[in-house]
Amino acid sequence: MKGIKLDWARLLADCVDFSQRLIQTPSMPHEEREIAALIADEMRRLQFDEVWLDEMGDVNGRLFGQNRHLPTLVLNSHLDHVDPGDPALWPAPPYSGKIVDGRIIGRGAADIKGPLAVQMYSMAALLRAGERPYRDVVFSGVVQEEIGGAGAEFWVQNLDYEVALVVLGEPSDNNLALGHRGITQMWVRFNGRSVHASAPEKGQNPNYALSAFLERLQDAQNELSSHSHLGPTTVSPTIIEVDTKSPNVIPAWTRVLLDFRTASESFNSLQAFVHQLAGDWPHAISNTWTNQPLPDSDETIYGYYTPPESAVAQKTQAAIAKGTGREPALTSYQFATDGRHFVPYHIPVIGYSPAEEDQAHIAGESIAIAKMGESLRGYVQLLRDF
Numbered sequence: 294m295k296g297i298k299l300d301w302a303r304l305l306a307d308c309v310d311f312s313q314r315l316i317q318t319p320s321m322p323h324e325e326r327e328i329a330a331l332i333a334d335e336m337r338r339l340q341f342d343e344v345w346l347d348e349m350g351d352v353n354g355r356l357f358g359q360n361r362h363l364p365t366l367v368l369n370s371h372l373d374h375v376d377p378g379d380p381a382l383w384p385a386p387p388y389s390g391k392i393v394d395g396r397i398i399g400r401g402a403a404d405i406k407g408p409l410a411v412q413m414y415s416m417a418a419l420l421r422a423g424e425r426p427y428r429d430v431v432f433s434g435v436v437q438e439e440i441g442g443a444g445a446e447f448w449v450q451n452l453d454y455e456v457a458l459v460v461l462g463e464p465s466d467n468n469l470a471l472g473h474r475g476i477t478q479m480w481v482r483f484n485g486r487s488v489h490a491s492a493p494e495k496g497q498n499p500n501y502a503l504s505a506f507l508e509r510l511q512d513a514q515n516e517l518s519s520h521s522h523l524g525p526t527t528v529s530p531t532i533i534e535v536d537t538k539s540p541n542v543i544p545a546w547t548r549v550l551l552d553f554r555t556a557s558e559s560f561n562s563l564q565a566f567v568h569q570l571a572g573d574w575p576h577a578i579s580n581t582w583t584n585q586p587l588p589d590s591d592e593t594i595y596g597y598y599t600p601p602e603s604a605v606a607q608k609t610q611a612a613i614a615k616g617t618g619r620e621p622a623l624t625s626y627q628f629a630t631d632g633r634h635f636v637p638y639h640i641p642v643i644g645y646s647p648a649e650e651d652q653a654h655i656a657g658e659s660i661a662i663a664k665m666g667e668s669l670r671g672y673v674q675l676l677r678d679f
């Protein structure tokens with residue numbers, strides 16, 4: 294079916310142009326409607342075989358493969374991004390998509406609009422070359438990744454076709470990210486007795502309990518588990534809050550948000566760990582979103598993990614090495630991704646993206662155009678071979 298020679302320079306130029314248009318279309322969580330329409334229009338213009346939106350606002354596009362009975366290869370990126378913060382901290386306006394020194398600058402450039410454009414244009418590349426992918430390929434653009442992944446959850450719950458592999462566009466520096474740890478966040482609240490701050494002996498100040506707890510927490514980190522490839526469980530206290538805004542009142546309670554990244558813990562093992570460190574001081578653990586108790590469960594909290602020796606990892610690595618002339622390293626993510634939502638459905642997940650992990654969520658976020666060029670070649674070969 295081959296015949297038309299691919300113009301790689303033209304392909305990259307079009308892909309960069311589309312990345313800029315994506316960056317120029319702000320898409321904070323719950324505000325993805327406009328960018329979903331932009332992506333759908335682009336896929337129709339590129340002559341994808343099917344383009345559709347679902348009730349959640351996720352946008353999808355399909356190319357028919359040579360072997361339509363095989364499970365589908367899915368290229369997944371999210372549509373949303375984090376807040377740009379203070380524009381004064383940026384070398385160019387965060388929604389400009391300006392190119393400086395071979396890099397596209399903008400909120401979402403690396404996480405994840407540049408990689409999203411690469412995924413879509415690798416599909417377009419095959420059509421331009423007069424080719425078909427080996428099996429069906431679906432581009433899946435999902436909403437609300439940055440606030441928990443409701444879009445990805447909806448997508449996987451409503452799947453009506455079989456999936457062989459999901460490739461995530463999350464920043465992996467053109468290497469293969471085979472997994473990441475699970476994530477759990479919880480409030481730990483210490484209760485005290487509120488009185489006038491001038492008479493502390495009459496009350497009970499929960500801030501002392503919190504302070505002792507945090508010290509013990511720091512010392513106890515190495516009691517948590519470790520995964521041979523994904524590394525050790527970590528815990529970071531992030532937000533601290535009290536019930537009062539008054540400077541002359543001892544708080545009735547104080548609470549800290551703990552962000553756990555888990556190797557092999559369950560809700561029950563984490564809660565036991567926290568209770569032991571909190572000791573006798575009256576305290577409670579709750580879900581950060583609902584404020585309800587955490588589930589009573591001994592099941593491992595999922596990240597995702599695709600073993601290096603697995604057939605999907607081997608096949609993906611071989612295809613990308615062939616396409617780019619460079620064997621991609623097998624690595625893992627520090628952060629969590631939507632990949633974890635696919636694990637309960639036994640769908641293999643691998644991250645492959647031209648963006649660099651340290652560019653995600655920073656002021657002045659950018660992506661290297663040369664790396665996008667390499668990634669296009671990797672993705673195109675993956676579509677041909679996988």
Ligand SMILES: [Zn+2]
Pocket residue numbers: 371404405438463
């Ligand atoms: Zn992301």
